[in-house]
Amino acid sequence: MSDDDRMTSEAGEANDAEELAEQRTEWAKERTEEAEERTDWAQERTLLAEERTFSAWVRTGITAIAAGVGIAKLLTSAAWPWITRAIGVIFVLAGMGAYLVAFWRYRQQYAPMKAERVDVIPLWALGLIILALLITAVLAVLLILEL
Numbered sequence: 314m315s316d317d318d319r320m321t322s323e324a325g326e327a328n329d330a331e332e333l334a335e336q337r338t339e340w341a342k343e344r345t346e347e348a349e350e351r352t353d354w355a356q357e358r359t360l361l362a363e364e365r366t367f368s369a370w371v372r373t374g375i376t377a378i379a380a381g382v383g384i385a386k387l388l389t390s391a392a393w394p395w396i397t398r399a400i401g402v403i404f405v406l407a408g409m410g411a412y413l414v415a416f417w418r419y420r421q422q423y424a425p426m427k428a429e430r431v432d433v434i435p436l437w438a439l440g441l442i443i444l445a446l447l448i449t450a451v452l453a454v455l456l457i458l459e460l
Contacts, residue, residue: 356431363422364434370415374446377408378453385457401457409450416443 385401419439426433 356426356429359422360426360431360433363419363426367415367419367439370411370418371442371446374408374411374415374450377404377411378450381405381408382453382457398457402454405450405453405457409447412443412446412450416440 381401381404383401384404385398388397390397416439420436423433423436
């Protein structure tokens, strides 16, 4: 093999190596973009899961309060009416507890999600909702106790 052939062969190998390096760089960029997109989707799924959990706690609280009022008002016992009232109040208090747990759990995840720049519901808005529900629960207790 002559010197010219050898130089041409080495130049071809250098070109192939450069093309391969460029191709690998391109693949790496594509994979990085795909990974970032998957991360964004994961953050959105986490946010949706937190909102579902919040609404489940609120739904549980509403159900407990409705059950408490129903027990106290529909199951009146002539012998011991205070028992049905007490059970009703206990259910309403459990519902209030569920509201507080809903807010507490969401607040725990709020800061990490906010740090990741996920579009979360502001705490003040959820706080107002929980406050309104707590006021309604207090009114339910007053209804049960007939004050």
